[in-house]
Amino acid sequence: MNWLRDFVRPKLKSLVGGGREIPDNLWHKCPSCSQMIFHRDLEKGLHVCQHCGHHMRISAEARMTMLFDEGAFETIEWDPQVQDPLKFRDRETYAARLKSARAKTGDQDAILAGVGRVNGQRAVIAALNFDFMGGSMGAAVGAGMLAAARKAVDERAAFVVVPSSGGARMQEGILSLMQMARTTIAVDEVKEAGLPYIVILTDPTTGGVSASYAMLGDVHIAEPGAVIGFAGQRVIEQTIRETLPEGFQRAEYLLEHGMVDMVVPRAELKETLSRVIDLLLNPEPGREVEGTDKNLEILEGEVIPPPGSHMAMAETEGPATDDSPSQPTTNA
Numbered sequence: 001m002n003w004l005r006d007f008v009r010p011k012l013k014s015l016v017g018g019g020r021e022i023p024d025n026l027w028h029k030c031p032s033c034s035q036m037i038f039h040r041d042l043e044k045g046l047h048v049c050q051h052c053g054h055h056m057r058i059s060a061e062a063r064m065t066m067l068f069d070e071g072a073f074e075t076i077e078w079d080p081q082v083q084d085p086l087k088f089r090d091r092e093t094y095a096a097r098l099k100s101a102r103a104k105t106g107d108q109d110a111i112l113a114g115v116g117r118v119n120g121q122r123a124v125i126a127a128l129n130f131d132f133m134g135g136s137m138g139a140a141v142g143a144g145m146l147a148a149a150r151k152a153v154d155e156r157a158a159f160v161v162v163p164s165s166g167g168a169r170m171q172e173g174i175l176s177l178m179q180m181a182r183t184t185i186a187v188d189e190v191k192e193a194g195l196p197y198i199v200i201l202t203d204p205t206t207g208g209v210s211a212s213y214a215m216l217g218d219v220h221i222a223e224p225g226a227v228i229g230f231a232g233q234r235v236i237e238q239t240i241r242e243t244l245p246e247g248f249q250r251a252e253y254l255l256e257h258g259m260v261d262m263v264v265p266r267a268e269l270k271e272t273l274s275r276v277i278d279l280l281l282n283p284e285p286g287r288e289v290e291g292t293d294k295n296l297e298i299l300e301g302e303v304i305p306p307p308g309s310h311m312a313m314a315e316t317e318g319p320a321t322d323d324s325p326s327q328p329t330t331n332a
Contacts, residue, residue, distance in 0.1 A: 030054055046266045055223045055266055057203060059105065060112035060127035063162050067125055067270050073116035076124070078147035080108075081139040086173050094171040101132045109140035110165070113148035115155060119274035121281065124152040127162035130204075135165035137209055138172045142179030145213065149186035158196045158277045159187075163214045167207015180212035187216050196280035200269065201228050201251065201260060219276050220260040221269070222251035228260070 027036045032054035046066060047056040058066075065071035088094040102108060110133060113126040126148040128135040145161070152159035168176040190197050199217035203226040210230055222228060229249040237244055247253040254260045264272045 031056070048266050053224065053265075055203065055225055057130050057164060059131060060107070060110075060129035060162070060164075063127040064112060064114050064116075064125055066266075067118055067160070067162075067273065068114070068116040068123075069119065073114035073125070076113040076115060076126075076144075076148050076151050078143045081143055084171075085139075085175055086171070088171040088173070090171075097133060097171070105129055105132045107132055109138070109144070110135045111141045111144035113144050113151070115151055115157065118158075118160075118270060118277060121274060121277050122155055122157040123160055123277060124148050124155065124157050125160045125162065128164045128209075130164040130166075133169065135163070135209075136167060136169035136176070137165060137179050137183075138169035138176045139179060141169075142182040145179075145183045146186040149190050152190055152195060153193045156193075156195065158198060158281060159190045160198045160200065160273065160277075161213060161217070162200045162202060163205045163209050164202045165205060165207065165209040165214075167209055177208060180208050183213040184216065187213050191218075196277060198273065198276060198280075200273070201226055203227050206230065206232070215259075218280065220262075221272065221276070222254065222260045222263050223269075224251060224263055224265055226251040228254055 026039050028039060028042050029036055030049040030052060032049060033052040035049065035051040037050060041050060042056075047058050047062075048054070049056070064073055083098065084094045086094075107129060110128050111126060112129065113124065115122070115124045117123065118125075126145055128137075128141070149159055151157075168179065170176070187197055196218050197216065198219050198221065199214055201214065201220060201222040203223065205214050205226065205228045207230060210228060227249050228251060231239075233244055233249055245253070251260060251263045255263050262272070
């Protein structure tokens with residue numbers, strides 16, 4: 001017996017009137033703790049479970065609306081890509097899968113890019129939508145990344161990428177793998193222009209996406225609990241025939257092992273992102289960044305680690321050689 005279907009829905013119908021239909025999407029079940037959440041509470045909490053804190057997947061458009069001021073942004077357009085270049089077919093044709101994904105999401109492909117302001121600061125954001133064929137990276141995603149990167153260069157704005165992907169799109173074969181190099185070139189163009197490149201890692205970031213532009217950021221911010229890696233945990237365990245540590249490939253595990261810079265709850269992402277953009281775009285002599293012991297001080301155009309940090313200790317420790325002074329000089 002389904003308690004919600006057989007008891008709750010008939011009871012609600014009797015209360016509001018037998019002739020009125022009750023929508024099916026008023027309540028959502030948390031995939032982590034299985035608690036039921038009212039749809040308005042879920043939207044208000046940015047699709048984060050109020051019971052266990054699980055961060056659910058959201059669309060690329062929802063990401064953009066959440067990060068840009070007042071949810072306003074100008075969509076970046078790019079030339080359409082060749083559809084189904086390999087005439088791929090498995091259980092159904094690639095063309096049919098694209099048509100189904102477009103009908104489901106309302107998007108042309110897995111990427112959405114736009115330019116706007118984050119707490120008043122100009123920024124270009126490119127986000128992937130996992131609901132569109134698992135956020136897989138094909139030629140269209142590569143073209144979108146390149147167009148967004150060049151828009152950031154033209155605007156002299158920070159470039160922010162929000163991946164949520166299972167990797168390269170198998171229906172495009174080697175052409176999808178070529179997008180790893182293409183997106184890396186896009187990132188290089190931004191960095192050569194002296195602009196910040198920031199990556200917000202969300203669940204999941206895997207495969208060819210994690211092996212290319214997703215791990216090339218100047219700063220990596222991750223959402224709590226996000227799966228970040230290349231191959232899946234079960235594949236790795238079957239290959240090495242060992243059990244992996246608890247929490248392996250999760251954002252918190254990567255933070256402990258130095259693979260990401262910070263783990264930030266979704267409600268604090270916009271404020272954190274704006275501070276990072278401000279720091280990287282507007283460095284000032286003698287300025288200190290507010291926050292934890294990971295903060296760096298900007299002094300005379302150089303990044304100086306705070307006293308007592310592991311970076312400072314690494315600079316001052318180590319055996320001296322005949323060709324170098326016994327103790328490195330420090331900036332006053």
